[in-house]
Amino acid sequence: MTPRLSIENLSVTYASARGRLTAVRDLNLQVADGEFVAVLGPSGCGKSTLLNIASGLLKPSSGKVQIQGQPVAGPRRDVGIVFQQPTLLPWKTVLQNVLVPVEAMGLRVEDHMDRARALIRLVRLEGFEGHYPNELSGGMQQRVGIARGFMHDPQLLLMDEPFAALDAMTREHMSDELQDMWRQSGKSVLFITHSIPEAVYLADRVVVLSERPGTVVDVIDVPLPRPRTIATLGSAEFNAICNRLRLFFRTPAPGKGEPE
Ligand code: ADP
Numbered sequence: 001m002t003p004r005l006s007i008e009n010l011s012v013t014y015a016s017a018r019g020r021l022t023a024v025r026d027l028n029l030q031v032a033d034g035e036f037v038a039v040l041g042p043s044g045c046g047k048s049t050l051l052n053i054a055s056g057l058l059k060p061s062s063g064k065v066q067i068q069g070q071p072v073a074g075p076r077r078d079v080g081i082v083f084q085q086p087t088l089l090p091w092k093t094v095l096q097n098v099l100v101p102v103e104a105m106g107l108r109v110e111d112h113m114d115r116a117r118a119l120i121r122l123v124r125l126e127g128f129e130g131h132y133p134n135e136l137s138g139g140m141q142q143r144v145g146i147a148r149g150f151m152h153d154p155q156l157l158l159m160d161e162p163f164a165a166l167d168a169m170t171r172e173h174m175s176d177e178l179q180d181m182w183r184q185s186g187k188s189v190l191f192i193t194h195s196i197p198e199a200v201y202l203a204d205r206v207v208v209l210s211e212r213p214g215t216v217v218d219v220i221d222v223p224l225p226r227p228r229t230i231a232t233l234g235s236a237e238f239n240a241i242c243n244r245l246r247l248f249f250r251t252p253a254p255g256k257g258e259p260e
C-alpha cells in the first residue's frame with residue numbers, strides 16, 4: 001500500500017551569512033495509513049527541519065518527499081500542522097485562530113463553529129474563546145495551536161513537540177486525548193519529540209535520529225497494547241523500551257543536548 005508519507009534520502013542544507021549548515025542528511029522515513037510514528041532526537045538534530053519539509057513549507061536540498069504517492073509541492077489540505085511555536089495571529093481571538101484553516105480553505109466559518117468549540121473544549125480552553133493570544137499563557141497558546149491543527153480534520157497530522165511547553169498534568173491529558181482521537185479517526189501521525197517516555201507512550205514506531213546532521217540511527221517497534229493508560233507507564237515492557245532508547249543518547253558530545 002502507498003504510504004501516507006514517504007521521505008527518501010532527504011538532505012537539507014541551510015545557506016546563511018554564517019555559511020552552510022547541513023541539518024538533515026540521507027534521512028529515510030515512512031508513515032503508513034493510520035500509523036502513529038514518533039521521531040525522537042536531541043535538540044538541534046533537524047527535527048523541525050524534517051517537519052517543515054514534510055509540510056511543504058521548506059524544499060529539500062536533495063531527496064524525495066511524497067504524500068499518498070504524490071510529490072509534496074507546498075502546503076496541502078489533507079495535512080494538519082502543529083508547530084513547535086504556536087504562531088497564533090495576535091489580532092484574532094482563540095475561536096478565530098482555531099478557525100483559520102477553515103477560512104484559508106474558503107469554507108463557511110458558520111458551518112464549522114460547533115467543531116471549533118468542541119476542539120477548544122478538548123484542549124481545555126472552554127471559557128477562553130473570546131480571549132486574545134497575549135491574554136494566554138504559553139501552554140494555553142500551544143493548545144490553541146493544537147486545536148487549530150485538528151480543525152480541518154486532516155488525514156495526516158504533523159506535530160512538532162506539541163506538548164513540550166505544557167505542564168506535566170496538562171501534557172498527560174493531551175497525550176490521552178491525542179491517543180483517543182487518533183484511535184477513533186484512523187489518521188496518520190508524525191509526532192516529533194525529545195521525550196523518550198512520550199514517544200513510547202504514543203507511538204507504534206519510534207524513529208531515532210542522530211545528532212545533527214539528523215539521520216535515522218534506528219527504528220524501534222512499540223508493541224504495547226492499546227489503549228495505553230497510566231498502567232502502561234508502570235509496566236516492565238514500557239520501561240524496557242524506554243531504557244533501550246536511552247542507550248542511544250547516553251554519550252552525547254560535550255555541550256550537546258540530551259533527551260530527557
Ligand atoms: P531541532 O528541531 O531538532 O531542534 P532544527 O531542525 O530546528 O532542529 O535545526 C537543525 C539545525 O539547523 C540547527 O543547527 C539549527 O540551528 C539549524 N537551522 C534551523 N533552521 C535554520 C535556518 N532557517 N537557517 C539556518 N540554519 C537553520
Ligand code: MG
Nearest residue numbers: 047048049084
Ligand atoms: Mg525543533
